Amino acid sequence: MNELWADITAIFSAANLWILLRVVIVLAVGWLVGRGLGLLIGRVMRTRGPHAVQLARRLVRYFVFGATLVVALSLFGIDVGVLLGAAGIVTVAVGFAAQSSASNAISGFFLLGEKAFEVGDTISVGETMGVVLSIDLMSVKLRTFDNLFVRIPNEMMLKTELRNLSRFPIRRLDLLLTVGYGEDFGRVRDILRGAAVDNPFVFDEPKPMIVFNGFGDNGYTVQYSVWAARERFLEVKASLHAEVVAALSAAHIVIPKPRRHVELSSGDTPILVRVADSDAPAAPSSGASIGEPSSS
Amino acid sequence: MSHGEPASGAAFPWGRELSLELGQGARFSVGPLTIVVQRLASEWRAAWETAEDPLAMASAAACPAPDVDLDEDADIHRFAMRDVPGRFVLSPRLADRAMVVRPSRPLRLLPGTQANIHVSTPLWVAMTLAPSGVTLFDEPVFRPSDTWFGPSTVEGELCYVSRTSARLELAHLPLRPGRAVTRIHVDNRSGTAVNLERVHLPAPELQPFVDEAGHVWTQPVEVTLHAHGGADVRYGSSPSQNAPAAVPLGAPRQSPRRHLLARAMSALWP
Numbered sequence: 001m002n003e004l005w006a007d008i009t010a011i012f013s014a015a016n017l018w019i020l021l022r023v024v025i026v027l028a029v030g031w032l033v034g035r036g037l038g039l040l041i042g043r044v045m046r047t048r049g050p051h052a053v054q055l056a057r058r059l060v061r062y063f064v065f066g067a068t069l070v071v072a073l074s075l076f077g078i079d080v081g082v083l084l085g086a087a088g089i090v091t092v093a094v095g096f097a098a099q100s101s102a103s104n105a106i107s108g109f110f111l112l113g114e115k116a117f118e119v120g121d122t123i124s125v126g127e128t129m130g131v132v133l134s135i136d137l138m139s140v141k142l143r144t145f146d147n148l149f150v151r152i153p154n155e156m157m158l159k160t161e162l163r164n165l166s167r168f169p170i171r172r173l174d175l176l177l178t179v180g181y182g183e184d185f186g187r188v189r190d191i192l193r194g195a196a197v198d199n200p201f202v203f204d205e206p207k208p209m210i211v212f213n214g215f216g217d218n219g220y221t222v223q224y225s226v227w228a229a230r231e232r233f234l235e236v237k238a239s240l241h242a243e244v245v246a247a248l249s250a251a252h253i254v255i256p257k258p259r260r261h262v263e264l265s266s267g268d269t270p271i272l273v274r275v276a277d278s279d280a281p282a283a284p285s286s287g288a289s290i291g292e293p294s295s296s
Numbered sequence: 297m298s299h300g301e302p303a304s305g306a307a308f309p310w311g312r313e314l315s316l317e318l319g320q321g322a323r324f325s326v327g328p329l330t331i332v333v334q335r336l337a338s339e340w341r342a343a344w345e346t347a348e349d350p351l352a353m354a355s356a357a358a359c360p361a362p363d364v365d366l367d368e369d370a371d372i373h374r375f376a377m378r379d380v381p382g383r384f385v386l387s388p389r390l391a392d393r394a395m396v397v398r399p400s401r402p403l404r405l406l407p408g409t410q411a412n413i414h415v416s417t418p419l420w421v422a423m424t425l426a427p428s429g430v431t432l433f434d435e436p437v438f439r440p441s442d443t444w445f446g447p448s449t450v451e452g453e454l455c456y457v458s459r460t461s462a463r464l465e466l467a468h469l470p471l472r473p474g475r476a477v478t479r480i481h482v483d484n485r486s487g488t489a490v491n492l493e494r495v496h497l498p499a500p501e502l503q504p505f506v507d508e509a510g511h512v513w514t515q516p517v518e519v520t521l522h523a524h525g526g527a528d529v530r531y532g533s534s535p536s537q538n539a540p541a542a543v544p545l546g547a548p549r550q551s552p553r554r555h556l557l558a559r560a561m562s563a564l565w566p
Contacts, residue, residue, distance in 0.1 A: 168449065168450050169452075169454065170444055170449055170452075170454075172449075197441070199441075200439050200440065200441045200442065201441075201442055202441070202442070203441075203442050203443050203444050204396070204441055204442070204443040204457040204459075205396075205443050205444055205445070205457070206444060206449060227444065227449070228442070229442060229454055232442070
């Protein structure tokens with residue numbers, strides 16, 4: 001017991017405390033220098049976009065802090081070379097224990113290398129859509145449009161289909177309309193073309209595409225595709241639907257309601273259909289407008 | 297018409313210094329745009345609206361105008377300041393993006409020939425306080441539609457489209473209030489004919505000039521097409537051929553950039 005107490009007091013001897021103080025100072029200075037250098041690099045690289053700035057800042061900070069740690073360990077009298085040798089063995093052991101973390105870290109490097117998206121881009125991964133807040137070693141952080149914070153592991157980012165909505169400056173908006181068979185397609189095409197011209201955010205070129213798309217249950221279908229600037233896309237999406245409906249309605253062009261063809265399994269026996277009187281009492285729930293043949 | 301002198305009917309007072317006393321208002325119409333401004337004790341108020349016809353021919357100014365009272369409940373813009381200066385200037389500005397103009401019919405320019413193409417593009421109206429030079433607003437007489445100008449949907453430039461005609465004879469181009477006229481001189485020194493289907497006009501780099509009738513012009517754009525497929529683009533110094541008495545009014549939004557011009561003109565002839 002006395003020996004243990006002597007060992008503990010020896011650790012906290014004046015000489016060791018001085019070393020400890022120097023280590024703390026070295027770590028604090030390293031942290032400050034890393035942070036300062038990171039900010040400086042970020043300022044120099046600000047024209048290259050937030051993604052490059054964030055990446056450069058982190059690399060500089062990690063590098064400076066790693067170097068500081070080596071210096072601090074050497075102050076304790078620890079041989080860094082031996083430590084690095086031991087680290088190799090530890091890495092193998094940790095690698096087995098933390099396969100998913102290692103996979104995320106490696107996936108993170110691939111993601112950075114691919115440059116499929118950058119900080120500030122709007123992306124869609126699986127069912128999640130949002131703005132990229134940061135691309136980190138283990139995960140990508142998003143802010144969804146309903147203001148939720150979402151963390152997606154890098155491994156999943158690499159395996160899942162990813163859509164970058166901010167990559168190109170213009171986007172196409174597709175509307176699929178159903179128009180009654182009685183309506184003239186040429187007239188519908190002119191009205192849709194007019195709606196595109198009247199909306200200042202719909203591009204004149206590439207030209208709006210109006211295509212007879214096929215025969216539907218209730219009418220023929222028309223694909224109506226227009227182009228708009230990425231920044232205006234939602235605005236166009238919100239306004240154009242309403243404008244198209246208003247323009248078709250003003251021209252008395254019918255957007256048909258769904259119809260269903262019903263066959264009753266009554267064989268060859270005709271079914272009597274009776275129109276109920278408007279002032280007649282309400283029909284019983286068993287159904288009267290298409291009812292049994294009258295017995296009277 | 298400067299310093300509070302009532303003005304109406306005549307040429308639009310582009311670039312002239314106007315003034316209003318506290319509580320007074322003014323009304324201006326240029327093309328489809330109507331602007332109403334009012335000077336109050338600690339703010340300027342402004343309202344503007346655009347008529348449906350983008351080619352409207354209105355040109356009127358009343359400063360001060362009777363019965364101008366911009367209510368807070370109306371759709372107005374307010375500019376608060378401690379000392380509200382009474383003097384201001386309305387200036388014409390070219391579009392803040394490049395314009396794409398189409399000739400009424402596609403034009404084929406044969407080798408070794410030259411042509412003048414006259415195009416008109418909508419103006420922006422800027423209200424600037426004097427003498428500080430602070431701009432209160434910078435609004436288009438009407439907002440042109442967007443369009444994309446480039447070889448693909450991935451690469452190109454966001455522009456406005458002008459759906460009025462491009463004319464070979466200036467006499468065939470109506471001089472409308474609220475539009476600036478630009479002459480594009482094309483010299484085809486290449487060995488092949490070129491199709492002119494649309495004109496990419498770098499409007500932010502053009503300077504407005506105003507003549508005594510209040511019409512707005514820009515300096516001409518001179519394009520030389522060479523045999524090796526390249527093109528030189530130069531801006532003239534003044535629209536002397538069309539409006540000898542026109543005077544420059546303000547600077548272009550952007551200073552001309554050589555590399556940009558080369559890119560714009562290489563895309564001019566698809």
